[in-house]
Amino acid sequence: MESKKGRKGEESRKRLLKAAANEFSIRGFHDTKISEIVKKAGFTQPSFYLYFQSKEAIFEELITDFHSRVRKLTESLLLENGLHTEDVSKRVLSAVETVFQCLAEDKDVTRIGFFLNPEAKQMKKDLAMVLKENLEAEQRLGYFHSELDMETVAECLIGMIEHLTDSFLLTGIKDPASLAAEIVNLLIYGMLPKGSDVR
Amino acid sequence: MESKKGRKGEESRKRLLKAAANEFSIRGFHDTKISEIVKKAGFTQPSFYLYFQSKEAIFEELITDFHSRVRKLTESLLLENGLHTEDVSKRVLSAVETVFQCLAEDKDVTRIGFFLNPEAKQMKKDLAMVLKENLEAEQRLGYFHSELDMETVAECLIGMIEHLTDSFLLTGIKDPASLAAEIVNLLIYGMLPKGSDVR
Amino acid sequence: MESKKGRKGEESRKRLLKAAANEFSIRGFHDTKISEIVKKAGFTQPSFYLYFQSKEAIFEELITDFHSRVRKLTESLLLENGLHTEDVSKRVLSAVETVFQCLAEDKDVTRIGFFLNPEAKQMKKDLAMVLKENLEAEQRLGYFHSELDMETVAECLIGMIEHLTDSFLLTGIKDPASLAAEIVNLLIYGMLPKGSDVR
Amino acid sequence: MESKKGRKGEESRKRLLKAAANEFSIRGFHDTKISEIVKKAGFTQPSFYLYFQSKEAIFEELITDFHSRVRKLTESLLLENGLHTEDVSKRVLSAVETVFQCLAEDKDVTRIGFFLNPEAKQMKKDLAMVLKENLEAEQRLGYFHSELDMETVAECLIGMIEHLTDSFLLTGIKDPASLAAEIVNLLIYGMLPKGSDVR
DNA sequence: AATGAATGAGCATTCATTCAT
DNA sequence: CATGAATGAATGCTCATTCAT
Numbered sequence A, B, C, D: 001m002e003s004k005k006g007r008k009g010e011e012s013r014k015r016l017l018k019a020a021a022n023e024f025s026i027r028g029f030h031d032t033k034i035s036e037i038v039k040k041a042g043f044t045q046p047s048f049y050l051y052f053q054s055k056e057a058i059f060e061e062l063i064t065d066f067h068s069r070v071r072k073l074t075e076s077l078l079l080e081n082g083l084h085t086e087d088v089s090k091r092v093l094s095a096v097e098t099v100f101q102c103l104a105e106d107k108d109v110t111r112i113g114f115f116l117n118p119e120a121k122q123m124k125k126d127l128a129m130v131l132k133e134n135l136e137a138e139q140r141l142g143y144f145h146s147e148l149d150m151e152t153v154a155e156c157l158i159g160m161i162e163h164l165t166d167s168f169l170l171t172g173i174k175d176p177a178s179l180a181a182e183i184v185n186l187l188i189y190g191m192l193p194k195g196s197d198v199r
Numbered sequence E: 001a002a003t004g005a006a007t008g009a010g011c012a013t014t015c016a017t018t019c020a021t
Numbered sequence F: 001c002a003t004g005a006a007t008g009a010a011t012g013c014t015c016a017t018t019c020a021t
Helices: A007-031 A034-041 A045-051 A055-080 A088-104 A107-116 A120-140 A150-169 A176-189 B007-031 B034-041 B045-051 B055-082 B088-104 B107-116 B120-140 B150-169 B176-189 C007-031 C034-041 C045-051 C055-080 C088-104 C107-116 C120-140 C150-169 C176-189 D007-031 D034-041 D045-051 D055-080 D088-104 D107-116 D120-140 D150-169 D176-189
Strands: none
Touching: A007 A034, A007 A045, A007 A055, A007 A107, A007 B007, A034 A045, A055 A088, A055 A107, A055 A120, A088 A107, A088 A120, A088 A150, A088 A176, A107 A120, A107 A150, A120 A150, A120 B150, A150 A176, A150 B120, A150 B150, A150 B176, A176 B150, B007 B034, B007 B045, B007 B055, B007 B107, B034 B045, B055 B088, B055 B107, B055 B120, B088 B107, B088 B120, B088 B150, B088 B176, B107 B120, B107 B150, B120 B150, B150 B176, C007 C034, C007 C045, C007 C055, C007 C107, C007 D007, C034 C045, C055 C088, C055 C107, C055 C120, C088 C107, C088 C120, C088 C150, C088 C176, C107 C120, C107 C150, C120 C150, C120 D150, C150 C176, C150 D120, C150 D150, C150 D176, C176 D150, D007 D034, D007 D045, D007 D055, D007 D107, D034 D045, D055 D088, D055 D107, D055 D120, D088 D107, D088 D120, D088 D150, D088 D176, D107 D120, D107 D150, D120 D150, D150 D176
């Protein structure tokens, strides 16, 4: 079922995946009909089953795709942890921007994997943990003040990323770079005016 | 159809609403079956249609409930804008806590109205606008530094609230007060250590 | 699903069972379509699922019906074993006739349970064993000659019953009494002419 | 379409027939899928249609094979009718054994042609008629007692053969010779003990 | 001689909804 | 106020079969 050979088959498969990603991202799992996926891809219904076992299966595959993309992201974030550029804010900025770039790669798939997928919660938790570790490393080096609970910070960061992705990134209103800048600027420097006595 | 009088009828209606809220919040709109709602409420299928026109209708009603709750929230936030306690952070804290309290009132309904509902986006946008206005008022009074784009701040705030609500509030892990404290502490004072030269 | 109350429901269920029995017996499991069963019973498709879980389920139920009928048969055969009328051939005749009568009770169901059902083999084996025991009891009393392997005899009997049922009983060509008479006459007295020296 | 020449083609055709016979005999007509036949034979689906017009066609061909085998059988039975060995029982034995031998030749094909095939009934009828004629010939010569209805006897014989074939021959539990012996012994001499006064 | 790719036609099943009581 | 019984409308999936190479 998935061991077809030729170039053409591989291409048809991709066409179906793309059509499915789009339909799922617009309509959600249940309101997406195989008949629509297949029509969008220019096939008839049975062709679908030439490449995928079921509606669930293709959904799963899209999610798995997203999963592996996120895995690569977390790995790259861990690496970044090592190299220390002169400025903390630059390092954090770079990390957040990397996240947004990853989420911008394939918008339909992101919508599915990051928002529709019921297991997305775990994925976000994982991502939060990586961010937390990076932040704690910086904290130990004295770049952030020591009382901050970095787990909370990481969760807040995830929340911001999530919301801004949904509202501005996937809608095409803003790009990864500026979203990252906004978040980091806010987070790092806080909202109080320059001279105010902090605590 | 929806204006039955008797005490008993009113009670049955509420039982159905409650059961529906729970089912929807667990399973989402499409995976929720009338048959399950009705079973949970201790009725048979036709009884459902004694009180609600359709599956959509009961979902809408739950959303409307949530909507009006949120409307009250925004109104109270606007009012709070007027009274100025000694400390900015206290005022912001109070506002954010109010939001969390509102979202904690009925968890099932919040899940539906804030996360499942496709129109939730608009509601969040509205909420963001109110927060933005409050923040801008404070900013004009010099409590926050002037370059901050308060729209972005408001959106970030919404993101954090959203995520923390989903992960900690609705799961019962944390309460409104502590969640509000965490967010505000982070947002207001930023992450840099006390003595660092800000900008 | 199967715990409906009213008289009417019970009646509808029976109508479906009857229609299904007929369709299955004519067309076999696979060529029988729910749509036909339902049409024959005067319903629309979904009604079917009001009473039966699936096509498999209704087939199973028919088979189970047949099974319990056969079980009663074997029990009555065991009882008959006790009462000894004057004549062996009469006793055997009565047993075989009982079998045919049982198989004639509901022809459609017999066709399904005795011929279509893949588990029919086991049922026939069981039936053969009961017959064998009865025959051996008679044999021990000296009514049959002692070298006969009663297991073989029972199997042959089953074969005859099976074939005559299929060819003459279910087609309505012959009745239980005459079929039983024919078989028993042949079996008991053999084919050789009266005076020939047996072995 | 069915008249390919080459050696290899002929061989492929046979491989398909064999695979089909096996699948059909195990699963029956409807539960047998072309895809399985073809996999078993080591081909891809379209190859099937290189040799057979349809699923029905290959089934028919297998049945026809069986048919011609049975035709040869009946012819040989008619011939045997002529040669009179000293003993009736030996002649009957030989006939029945010939039948079993024929049915044992290719078990898969027998299962298909003798049990699955809806036209098997007619074939059995034909076979019964031949047997009947043979038996009547013997009867006229005084070898069997004259009141016996040889049609019934023939039908009973068919029933026994059928059942024993299904239960013992095709399962490999017993061989043609012993099966024939058991049947004939029972049929010819009957079940009553030697000395009992017959009728 | 054989295959990768695609399709037409059909069927079981599900679910929201209604009718008569 | 409530229910037993029934249905219209979809949709996922399977399978034999064909086309182009």
